[in-house]
Amino acid sequence: MNHYRVYRFLTRTLHYAVLIALAVVVGFPIYWMLVVSITPAAEVYRWPLQLWPANPTFEHYRAVFTRQDLMVDRWFINSVVVSTIITVLCVFLSSLTAYGFARLEFPGRNIIFMLLLFTLMVPGQVTLIPVFLLVRSLGWLDTYHALIWPGAVSVFGVFLLRQFFTSVPRELEEAALMDGAGRFRIYWQIVLPLSRAAIVALTIFVFLGAWNDLFWPLVVLNSLELRTLPVGLTVLQGTYIQERALVMAGTVIASAPVLLFYAIFQRRIIQGVMLTGMGGR
Amino acid sequence: MATELSRTQGHTAHQRRRTWRTPMYTLTNYLFILPFLILFATFVAGPIFYSFWISLHDWKILAREQPFIGLANYINLMRDGIWWIALRNSLYFAFLTSIINTIFALVVAMLVNAPIRGRDFFRFVFYAPVVLSVAAMGIIMSWMMNTQFGIINYFLVWFGLPPVRWLADPNLVIPSLSLATVWWGFGFPMVIYLAGLQGIPDHLYEAARIDGANTWQTIRYITIPLMMPSIFFVFVTQLIAHFQVFGQPYIMTGGGGPGRSSYTVIIYLYQTAWRYFLMGYGAAIAVALALVILFFTLIQFRIFGRRSVIEY
Structure with missing residues (x-):
């Protein structure tokens, strides 16, 4: 019985681990889109990449709305x-x-x-x-x-x-x-x-x-x-x-x-x- | 009393049936379908036949005359190397993406169908990319898969692996587009599978458990056989949908690059008709494409036609 409990605990943990890992992989690109959009232009190409920008900015949103050839x-x-x-x-x-x-x-x-x-x-x-x-x-x-x-x-x-x-x-x-x-x-x-x-x-x-x-x-x-x-x-x-x-x-x-x-x-x-x-x- | 009532009912039913059939009623009945029918004839049914007609002409949009040339467009198409490249790429992409999606989505569906806490959250996350437009998805993924600055390569290097030229390597570009498409779209077949999984009665699993079957055995001998109709359905519909790929190469590889290694049939159709304005040749491409898809559809019908109703 105890053996069975350990087995169930392990499969359950594995189940969650797989789902959480998958959720991170699937959700990440959407998160990354948001992060890049608020990263200052100078830092976008800089390594190491920042998973959250040190100096978040809305300059790009302003630019997108104000550039002449963008509407x-x-x-x-x-x-x-x-x-x-x-x-x-x-x-x-x-x-x-x-x-x-x-x-x-x-x-x-x-x-x-x-x-x-x-x-x-x-x-x-x-x-x-x-x-x-x-x-x-x-x-x-x-x-x-x-x-x-x-x-x-x-x-x-x-x-x-x-x-x-x-x-x-x-x-x-x-x-x-x-x-x-x-x-x-x-x-x-x-x-x-x-x-x-x-x-x-x-x-x-x-x-x-x-x-x-x-x-x-x-x-x-x-x-x-x-x-x-x-x-x-x-x-x-x-x-x-x-x-x-x-x-x-x-x-x-x-x-x-x-x-x-x-x-x-x-x-x-x-x-x-x-x-x-x-x-x- | 009883006969009285039944006679009244019989009378009104009879009367009603007659009034429904009078010409006046028939005409008003037509009004329900007429607006749709006009649009349908103009934008769907008519154009399907007109498409064949156009494909029999040397139809250039800016020319004064559109000479009839019979099947010449089709003959040229069969000798056209670019067409075969585009067809090969589209088929390669469609099969790869559909096979991965069919299997992967089923695995994920089984994972989120299990009675665990937070499964609604996982379903929510997995379906989320589906609502993005192909333009948004293409932009996001082309940046992630960028050879020099992409974050996927960043992590690869961080783990001590060599960077991969996802979209720049002619041999890797279609698998890369496939991968991006799986990320974008697997939530849809996952939900289709969920509907199927919920249709499998619990008592089958209970019986198997009483007989001492383990998880793998219940999947192998109950879930998979009962899910076969869903699996076939997902695979064929995925194949048809992904064979018509356009947005991913249009946005992520600059319209089919590098070279023509991700050049697909719809990209070819787009360029023929709207870059070079060769409408006749474009129509021939579209008809040929439709024939390939029709072939897949017939396979689908064969499979489902033969399939008997599953009895639990």
Whole structure:
């Protein structure tokens, strides 16, 4: 018995040791980003490295906001505005459509649904060039229309929500119908609230996806003042590669909102991943 | 009384079914899917077919005419050395990253699924990098992996090891990008696995414990077999996702360097279409890429199609 206790103590200790070591390794790069961003420029390249700067400074944050060719504050607002509009549109349209496919009858429903299913198997890269040419001929290049309208379509979102909507008890909807509620009202006041977990998860992951997207804004936006944060960061990395602390300050500004958001809603986000299978690569 | 009630119910049900089918109702039903359908046709379905059409042309964005050239783009692509380099690099990166992620994330998931104190904290830390953008992640990791000033080499030297040219060595650059990507993304499959692990009923473990199985045996004979569907799912979806790698080489190796040793298919697509404005050739690259991914998807369907429902 005593032997067994020792064994359990050892495995438990090892378990914790592995987890703690792993947490340090995983957390360190994020910590390091913060540290470098507040290290004075002269000390960034100096050895031995300081795990905490002797003279922490906010000069790089000031520089990031004041340099003529950097518009981090503007990029930040752009990212917030564009991601929010995409998210609201995408979640609204996906849920509305999902409800249509889950509960309503109309001619051609199954054929249209099969078409959606088919496009889900085609990787998104195929549409990059045609959508770019389309956006160009619409005169939308270098405008937010180019980001918002293609970004508002999520076939996966429709599939996901349809699955949740079909599990809402039909009796509830039928009762509401008899009470004279219209279809839209049923969707809005019964089905949506009952599927809140899925809606919240979709909202979070669509927002994160839009906030973090790099390729599409890189391709369709040109003006400095219209860029979103990820594209702005590539400019920073390209132009100021010699000023590491400055680049890191920009990276912190781009990452802090999502990290903060994650810290607040972590339980919901992790549950959302389990529920929907979204939220990563 | 009872018949009265059932007749009323039957009547209303009948009436309702009829009213739902009147043309007026059908039209309003369409309104639910119409806005999405318009955007879907414009930005998804139409472009998928248009992509093929473009790939059959010598489509230069600034030219006045876009001559039809049949399959010439595809024939040129098959003879294009850069395409094969890009394909090889993408496959190498995708397989390496997916294999590491599939195994590593499962191990970590089992570690944080055990009933220990603070496991929510560990889950929180391990998933945190996933929410970063590829731009932020690339900048952070390229600085950490810097040969001269990177902190990883700093620690290596401190331990008396030689510094490693992570992103500067042509033979090491893809494993290095893989390593950075695992740091960034393993939290996602970890959570997918957690969902699977929580679906394994406790009584199986209890029975094994009563039979005297040790930890390793329960993992080997209960956890792994029951997790096989999740493991396959994670591996194939990871493979598809990482095959489309763009941001990491774009940011960390200056778009595929050193030389072309981390040059990937999407980087090639990006440069062809948006550096040289060869839209026809770019579309051919995109279609070829889609075919490779379709192949992976079919494997996925085969595996899941054959898999029967597990009964506990």
